[in-house]
Amino acid sequence: AQSVAQPEDQVNVAEGNPLTVKCTYSVSGNPYLFWYVQYPNRGLQFLLKYITGDNLVKGSYGFEAEFNKSQTSFHLKKPSALVSDSALYFCAVRDINNYGQNFVFGPGTRLSVLP
């Protein structure tokens, strides 16, 4: 069965500092990996994905993530955090060998960027 862990409920970072939001996953086959962001009272917005190819993927709003197969991780990063990045971040995985198409979401990490 697929599963996603986000080990930190909350990440606090000062504006201008680099940020990392951690994600590890478990699938039986090869993963498709995604990051979504949720602002208060809003739906989930797609940030970036890893399907195949380069392990470092770049996405919206200056975010990037690195796929690490040996560590089964897909950490989200940004070189310089903005206060407006404060939101709830969800990692999601789909097993490409799984017939179904649903995502399994992690529990979410709340990012607070302090001015």
Next chain:
Amino acid sequence: EPEVTQTPSHQVTQMGQEVILRCVPISNHLYFYWYRQILGQKVEFLVSFYNNEISEKSEIFDDQFSVERPDGSNFTLKIRSTKLEDSAMYFCASSVEGKHEQYFGPGTRLTVT
């Protein structure tokens, strides 16, 4: 930019009543999904829909739930007899293909009293 829309934004209903949540997926997308998020908890998959039939459903999606694509644009989730524990945010999503990213609507907040 095309987006997924959902109506209503907030639905209040009494326990035992039927509710229908409506979604208009992005027009060229072929795969449709419903998820729910109980307040403060993770996003949970309910059902996926492709080619006019359910392709996958979770254990949450019991006989009280049904989905329908009544025409070429709408995708609905019906809860036949709502329970207090159905109170949650319900998100509709769509994707071009199963492996691609899913685009989510803004959600419908369902409150069962």
